[in-house]
Amino acid sequence: MTTNMIPTDTPTDTYNPLKFQELVLYVAQQSEGDPNFGKTKLNKILFFVDFLGYGIFGRSVTGATYQRRDFGPVPREIAAARRALLDQGAATIEFQRRFNYPQERLIAKRGANLSVFSPDERRLVDDVIHELWRHSAISVSALTHREMGWRFADDREVIPYNTVFLSARGLTATDEAHGRYYALHRDALATPAA
Numbered sequence: 001m002t003t004n005m006i007p008t009d010t011p012t013d014t015y016n017p018l019k020f021q022e023l024v025l026y027v028a029q030q031s032e033g034d035p036n037f038g039k040t041k042l043n044k045i046l047f048f049v050d051f052l053g054y055g056i057f058g059r060s061v062t063g064a065t066y067q068r069r070d071f072g073p074v075p076r077e078i079a080a081a082r083r084a085l086l087d088q089g090a091a092t093i094e095f096q097r098r099f100n101y102p103q104e105r106l107i108a109k110r111g112a113n114l115s116v117f118s119p120d121e122r123r124l125v126d127d128v129i130h131e132l133w134r135h136s137a138i139s140v141s142a143l144t145h146r147e148m149g150w151r152f153a154d155d156r157e158v159i160p161y162n163t164v165f166l167s168a169r170g171l172t173a174t175d176e177a178h179g180r181y182y183a184l185h186r187d188a189l190a191t192p193a194a
Helices: 017-030 039-057 078-087 119-132 137-144 148-152 161-165 173-190
Strands: 091-098 101-108
Touching: 017 039, 017 078, 017 091, 017 101, 017 119, 039 078, 039 101, 039 119, 039 137, 039 161, 078 091, 148 161
Parallel strands: none
Antiparallel strands: 091 101
């Protein structure tokens, strides 16, 4: 499938490299005790933070560009952000084995600058980390494979933020009843009350 089926006329968020780096550092810092935290899980947490941010706030948290990869969405900017954090001495990389697979962990060497996030953004990040805590790299990748944006995109193709609003769930009888009601009463519903 190709993304030509997906409208891409949503506003593009401006990428904020400082905010993205601080998000990467904060996620690494908060995930220090998570034995499943590694490169793959980091990428998926970033994806959910930005896409849920778009769905909730009408804008992503960092403006990063996510592309479809075999194991789920990956931000294009992640290599540069990690390199910058390593060069600054703000983080290091630790290699280990997890379930007989290599795991590459980003270890925060300083606290993230949280002043770049609004209180709502920080709550969202904390909620995503909490919800994904029990997931391994394999299970969190499987979660992202359910996302319609990932499913519609071709390999290495950009996943538009507006795909957060797409669902694979079929309509329920209640959904259909609501749709019929709104279709029949749309003029009355669109008129503001006096």
